[in-house]
Amino acid sequence: MLSVRDLTGYYGESHILHGVEFQIAEGEVVTLIGRNGVGKTTTLRAILGLLDRQEGSIRLQGEEILGLRTDRIARKGIGYVPEDRGIFASLTVEENLLLPPVVKPGGLTTEEVYGLFPRLKERRKSQGTKLSGGEQQMLSIARILRTGARLLLMDEPTEGLAPVIVQQIGSIIAELKRKGFTILLVEQNFHFASGVADRHYVMEDGKVVDMIPNDRLEAEREKLQQYLGV
Amino acid sequence: MATETQTPVAAPAPSGGVGQRAWLFVSLIALVLLALAPFVIYPVFLMKALCFALFACAFNLLIGYVGLLSFGHAAFFGGAAYVTAHAAKVWLLPPELAILLGTLFAGVCGAAVGALAIRRQGIYFAMTTLALSQMLFFVFLQAPFTGGEDGIQGVPRGHLFGLLDLNDPYAMYFTVLAIFVGGFWFIHRIVHSPFGQVLKAIRENEQRATSLGYDVSRYKLMAFILSATLAGLAGSTKALVFQLATLTDVQWQMSGEVVLMTLLGGIGTTTGPVIGAFLVVMLQNYLATTALPATVVIGIVFIICVLVFRRGIMGEIGHLLRWKL
Amino acid sequence: MIQDLLGIPPQALFGQLLLGLINGSFYALLSLGLAVIFGMLHVINFAHGALYMVGAFVAWLLMIHLGIGYWPALLIAPLVVAAFGVLIERTMLVRIAKMDPLYGLLLTFGLALVIEGVFRHFYGVSGQPYPPPPSLQGGTNLGFMFLPTYRAWVVVASLVVCLGTWYAIERTKLGSYLRAATEKPQLVQAMGINVPALVTLTFAAAVALAGFAGVLAAPMYQVNPLMGSNLIIVVFAVVVIGGMGSILGAVITGFGLGIVEGLTKVFYPEAANIVIFVVMAIVLLVKPQGLFGKA
Incomplete structure (x- = not known):
């Protein structure tokens, strides 16, 4: 690869x-x-x-x-999750999620992404940076799954996140690996x-x-x- | 605003380099040349260039050593010219008092403009000074004593200290030269004083200067007032030389010109503004004799300086020789 | 109907208010463009006033040389200014992109001198008349004042364009790219968006707004090479007053200050030229970061 x-x-x-x-x-x-x-x-x-x-x-x-x-x-x-999570303050959660353009076919649909991250769906109208650190990290990962990268x-x-959130991110990565x-x-x-x-x-x-x-x-x-x- | 940006000042060249003695030698030669110059070159040109050189040095004190870009220095330069012209013509004050009054006026304006402008930083500071100087422009345009579009004409040069008749071109020239040298020396002393060291520390890193316990605002304001006062001294002198004070000197285009002189000669260099001023005045004199549109040429020089020649002449030479000039 | 207010005949009061609104339209259109450019390029575009003048001149040249009228000019002139903007951004601004914003101010200052100087060289300083289109000539008597149709149109058109710009930036996909790239350009590029092209597009669109304002102004003021040179400084004051953080803030500040200026013309005409600068001084004292600025 x-x-x-x-x-x-x-x-x-x-x-x-x-x-x-x-x-x-x-x-x-x-x-x-x-x-x-x-x-x-x-x-x-x-x-x-x-x-x-x-x-x-x-x-x-x-x-x-x-x-x-x-x-x-x-x-x-190639999808990128930067160190500082890179959430845009001037965009809503949903705008953050939909920001990266689809670059290849075969990415997850928006509904599939929301399925993986139900919390983001609940808060989709909030300002991006109003999310908690863990939610921001989820959003940062979620938004590159749609693009086909x-x-x-x-x-x-996992930097700076509570153990329970770290665990969630671990299982998300495992899930992504299963998806290829x-x-x-x-x-x-x-x-x-x-x-x-x-x-x-x-x-x-x-x-x-x-x-x-x-x-x-x-x-x-x-x-x-x-x-x-x- | 981006922080990891290059400051608009010449990188401080490694110190040392030219010794005190060499400096003294070069200064003496320059002085002798300036003293002989009026016998070879048209004195009015030299006087004009010296006034602008002092103006540019005053401006450079602010941008070169504190990192503040004032886009409103014409107000101090031209404002002082009006006051001096009025004092000499209407109040019939002797030249030394007329100049003193104009210079003081510039200092007071500088205190007011500076106190407001230093409340904002960077690009906003530049816009604020520009806007405030435009306000002063309209005040001068409408004030009864400034003569509107005509300006104040036929200003008497008078007798300096009641003795020296300034209508003699050489007497006037050496007076201007003395004022220039005095102003230049004063700026040099400011820059190399402990006060000047603090200014440079502010330029390099404002937050660190604050955390070291310096009242940054006060230092900035002091520097602004000094710069405005010296710009006023230059403007007052020019008013006597040309026996004239007009709107041209308070317009924002004039603020731009002094920026260009300093940029061309080298921001943050000691001698750059002088050289820049001489070159720009020469260029303007030349353009006046041709059909070329002067503002276009000046604008192009501006663009070239910003795009490829940001260190300016003396900054570039200093960089090559690794000297601080 | 309405009697004299404080000894001012309503005709004069409302007439000046309308003129104030019109000036406010130009302040809003221009400061909006300046704010958008500053957000993306970290450049204060000193040439914005000159490009406003270019917009008016293009309309006038189209009429004189090609017989093209006001309505097509309202579209063509901004496009011409935008194309010129692309040239400026690609050849010059891109080269100072990572430097201190003060260099951008100096560069565009030089540019303003060149643009204004060229037009002055070829067309002199006397203004050229530009008639309003026949459909917008005349006016309506509202009882308390006479409302010239063209002036009403200018206010409405600028409001619509300002709000349209706000919508495009705050509510569309392209606008979300723009907002995101204003915050973190590298990351947006790492998502596969051509940020340099977006920067060019932003600059072009913002100067097109200035060109549009120029065409709007052409039938009211004479088309003059220096028509933008003093305006830009007032617009700078507007920007200092409003702060550059908010699109709607720029629009509100622009219109508001236009009205303040209009009222000053009625009650104390001597101060009309400087009232905006006085407001700026007061704002600097009371709320230095600007009315809509972030601290």
């Missing part, structure tokens, strides 16, 4: 990514883990072409997307990540330094703790 090779990235003069490499197969849920500031968020943004400069290769289903304009990349079928990039969807979505997840909450992902890429200093399949987690726990500095 997605293959990233030798990806370097810059914000202005500062060089953040130093040759990131990883692959995701269709239907997989994969995480990028690592300490703060190692370039996980930057990697997601680089895939979408949002850095000041990025070099290397990013292939989506065999097609090179690096160098395309951000909206063209999105239209290849098959690769979802999620940046810390491919998901790249940036996560700090390792416990959460281990519950939903197939594989984990470990990042350090702007590079991917290791890959741990989810079933090897127990065996590699010590190494992992070193990476994460816990």
Whole structure:
């Protein structure tokens, strides 16, 4: 599905990514883990072409997307859940939900999305930012399911949320995986990540330094703790 | 409003660079050249350029060192010119008092405009100063003493301190030069004083300056008043040189011109505004002799400066040499 | 019917009120455009007044050279101004997009000088007359005042266009893109929306409003290269008074200040030129962020 090779990235003069490499197969849920500031968020943004400069290769289903304009990349079928959830204050919940244009056939219908997130239907006339943090996170995920994007990039969807909400988001991700979505997840909450992902890429200093399949987690726990500095 | 933006001021060049002594040397040469200039170049041109140079330096004090873009400085420049002209012609005051009165008037206007405008920031500050100066424009247009469209003409230059007859072009020239040098030196002292350091801190990061305990509003207002006063000094002097005060000097186009002079010479540089003023005055004199529409050319220079030449002449040279000029 | 109010004959009072409403229409149309542009581009468009003038001139040129009348001009002139706006945005504004908004002000200031200077060079400063269309000539005697049809039309047309703009921004899909992109342009682009094109479109539409206002103004004022140059500064004051956060706020402020100005002309004509600036000063003292601004 997605293959990233030798990806370097810059914000202005500062060089953040130093040759990131990883692959995701269709239907997989994969995480990028690592300490703060190692370039996980930057990697997601680089895939979408949002850095000041990025070099290397990013292939989506065999097609090179690096160098395309951000909206063209999105239209290849990538959905993005940003770190700050990206809910628009000047739009209602429903306007937020319907904002992203349908880019490919095969997305969920609005009714199906409301079926997954009944709370959003109840509050669809509210201002987007009047929702609770958990509801905003749901909305941020919900709105990209309509678009037909098959690769979802999620940046810390559990950050700052109560455990019960984190659990809900875990089951939503599991449901999306069943529906065949491919998901790249940036996560700090390792416990959460281990519950939903197939594989984990470990990042350090702007590079991917290791890959741990989810079933090897127990065996590699010590190494992992070193990476994460816990 | 976007925060991660480039400020409209030249990046502070690394300090050091030119030593005190070199500065003194360059200043002396410049002074000698300016003292000899009227014997080679038409004095009225030089006096006009020096008045505008002082005006631009006063304006630069605000945008270059506090980061405030005033789009209303014509009101202080032209307003002071009216007061000086009226004082000299109707009240028959000697030139030094007429200039003093005009300058004071600009300072008072600056206090009023500044106190209102600093309540808003960035782009709103610029719009506010522009609107308030337009208000003053209408006041001058309608006030009985300003002579409406004709302005105040035939202003006597008089005798400076009762001694020096300013009708002599050289006497007038050296008076203007003395005023310019005094004003320039004063601005230089302000910029390098502890007060000036606080202004620069405000320019770099207003919130941090506030959190360090500085009363940012007070500093901004003080800088605004100083800038307006010095702009007034330039306007008053110009009124005596041309023996004239007209609406041209209070119009918003004049506010734009001083922005252009400073931008062209280099915002936030010491000598840039002087060079910008000389160039713009030269350009205007040249355009007056051709059929080219002056505002179009000035507008194009403006656009080019913003698009490709934001550091201005001295800023660009300073950047190349890594000096602060 | 109505007797003299405070010694002012009703004819004069209502006449000035109507003129105030008309000026208010222009303030509203122009400040609305400025607010929309500022939201998307972070640029205060100093050339807005010049583009208003261009709108009026295009109408006049269409009439003089091609014999095209008022009604087609009301459509064509804004489109011409919009096309010019696309050119300005694509060739210049896009290059300073990420810089301090003050550069945008300076750039468009230079642009205003160029546009006004060019028209002045070719057409001089004396105004060109532009007759109202025959269907809008004449007027109605309402008893307390004589209502010229054209003036009534200007007020109605601007109100309709202002409210239409409000509807387009607040209630349509395209408007939701615009609002979203004003908040978080990168994220909107990451959803697959061509934000640079949306920015261009926004600028073009907003300057088209200015062009439209120019055509409306042509039959009332003379078509003059400098007709927009003082207007834009009053509109800046309107924007400072209203704040740029709200579309309806801009419209209400625009019309309201027009009326205040009209009333001043009746009761204290000497202050009519400056009353809006005085209001601005008072608002700055009392509510610095503007009547509809967010703190």
